[in-house]
Amino acid sequence: MRLNLARTIPRSAANGPGERFVLWVQGCPLACPGCWNPDTWAFERRDLRSVDELAACILATDGIEGVTFTGGEPFAQARALTLLAERVRAAGLSVFVFTGYDLAELTRPDHLALLAVADVVVAGRYVEAERATGLVWRGSANQRVHFLSDRYGPIDMKEPGEVEFHIEKDGTLTVTGFPPAEMLPDREVSSP
Numbered sequence: 278m279r280l281n282l283a284r285t286i287p288r289s290a291a292n293g294p295g296e297r298f299v300l301w302v303q304g305c306p307l308a309c310p311g312c313w314n315p316d317t318w319a320f321e322r323r324d325l326r327s328v329d330e331l332a333a334c335i336l337a338t339d340g341i342e343g344v345t346f347t348g349g350e351p352f353a354q355a356r357a358l359t360l361l362a363e364r365v366r367a368a369g370l371s372v373f374v375f376t377g378y379d380l381a382e383l384t385r386p387d388h389l390a391l392l393a394v395a396d397v398v399v400a401g402r403y404v405e406a407e408r409a410t411g412l413v414w415r416g417s418a419n420q421r422v423h424f425l426s427d428r429y430g431p432i433d434m435k436e437p438g439e440v441e442f443h444i445e446k447d448g449t450l451t452v453t454g455f456p457p458a459e460m461l462p463d464r465e466v467s468s469p
C-alpha cells in the first residue's frame with residue numbers, strides 16, 4: 278500500500294515529544310481559511326511512497342522518539358498510515374497525529390483503526406479567529422490535545438512557540454512548528 282505525501286523531515290523537535298520523523302500527507306478536504314499549508318489541500322499525485330519504503334526509512338533514522346503524521350489530512354489516508362504506525366510502534370517508536378477533524382467526527386472503521394495506534398492526537402480545525410500563540414502543538418485555541426495511550430501525558434508538553442527552519446540539499450526551505458507572536462504576520466492572536 279502507498280501513501281501520497283507532500284514532504285517529509287527526518288528529524289524535528291517541534292512536532293510532538295522528542296525528535297520525530299514528520300510526514301506531511303497530500304490531500305485535505307477541510308479547507309480551513311488561513312491554513313498554513315494550502316499546498317497540501319489538493320488530492321493530486323505528489324510523492325507516492327510505499328509503506329515498506331517509509332517504514333525502512335524511519336527505522337533507519339537514529340535516535341528518534343517517534344513519527345508525526347500531519348498534512349494535509351492524515352485521516353484521509355488512514356488505512357496506509359495505520360499500517361505504517363503499526364510497523365514503527367512494533368519497533369518502539371511513538372505515533373503523534375495532527376488532524377483537522379474533532380475526535381467525535383472520526384467514527385469510520387479506518388479512522389478508529391488509526392486512532393487505536395496513535396499515542397497522541399491533536400484534533401480540530403484551524404480557526405483563524407481563534408489563532409493563538411503560546412499553545413503547545415496547536416495553532417488555534419479550539420484545538421485539543423488527546424493522549425490516547427499511557428506513553429505520554431501533559432508533563433511531556435514542551436515550551437510553546439517552537440519553530441524550525443529546514444533547508445534541503447536542493448535549497449527547498451520548510452518552516453515547521455508553532456512560531457511565537459513576534460514571528461507572525463501582523464494579525465490579532467488570542468492569548469493561551
Ligand code: SF4
Pocket residue numbers: 305306307308309312313314315317348349350376377378402403
Ligand atoms: S485541516 Fe489542517 S491542512 Fe486541512 S485545511 Fe485545515 S489547517 Fe489546513
